[in-house]
Amino acid sequence: MSSAEPVYPNDESRFPAYPESERLLPEHGTYGEARPNARLNSTAETIGNAVGSAMERVRQLPERLQEMKQRFTVIRGRMQEDARSKANEAMTELKDKAQDTVYQARTRADRLAHEQPFAVIGAMAGLGLVLGIVLRVWRDHAD
Numbered sequence: 001m002s003s004a005e006p007v008y009p010n011d012e013s014r015f016p017a018y019p020e021s022e023r024l025l026p027e028h029g030t031y032g033e034a035r036p037n038a039r040l041n042s043t044a045e046t047i048g049n050a051v052g053s054a055m056e057r058v059r060q061l062p063e064r065l066q067e068m069k070q071r072f073t074v075i076r077g078r079m080q081e082d083a084r085s086k087a088n089e090a091m092t093e094l095k096d097k098a099q100d101t102v103y104q105a106r107t108r109a110d111r112l113a114h115e116q117p118f119a120v121i122g123a124m125a126g127l128g129l130v131l132g133i134v135l136r137v138w139r140d141h142a143d
Helices: 038-115 116-143
Strands: none
Touching: 038 116
16 A cells, blocks of 8 residues: 655645745735736726625615615605695585585575565475375385
């Protein structure tokens, strides 16, 4: 059986030695030094900025949703107040019209009763007669 040969990270026989200048990271280089992959770095920066911006928006999403919820609550409250106000106005207007109509009907009835009392008495007698006949027929029909 053969034993496995141990592998060491700094084994010069397996990994060729690189000159020190090639191993420097870009931040250790001199300012104004031409980067061989400037276009690639620019694209990476653009992508990084876009991802960072998207992450920031995702982090702000709960706050924005809460703000929108509060806005809709305020709008809904305003709409309910407006609807109540309009309903109250419509009810008041309807009540006023009904009161005017009742007042006009009473006024006409009083004037008619004073101007033509026999006609009013005859009309009421006729109405009573017709109502009595209708009730009698209805009662007979129900039995």
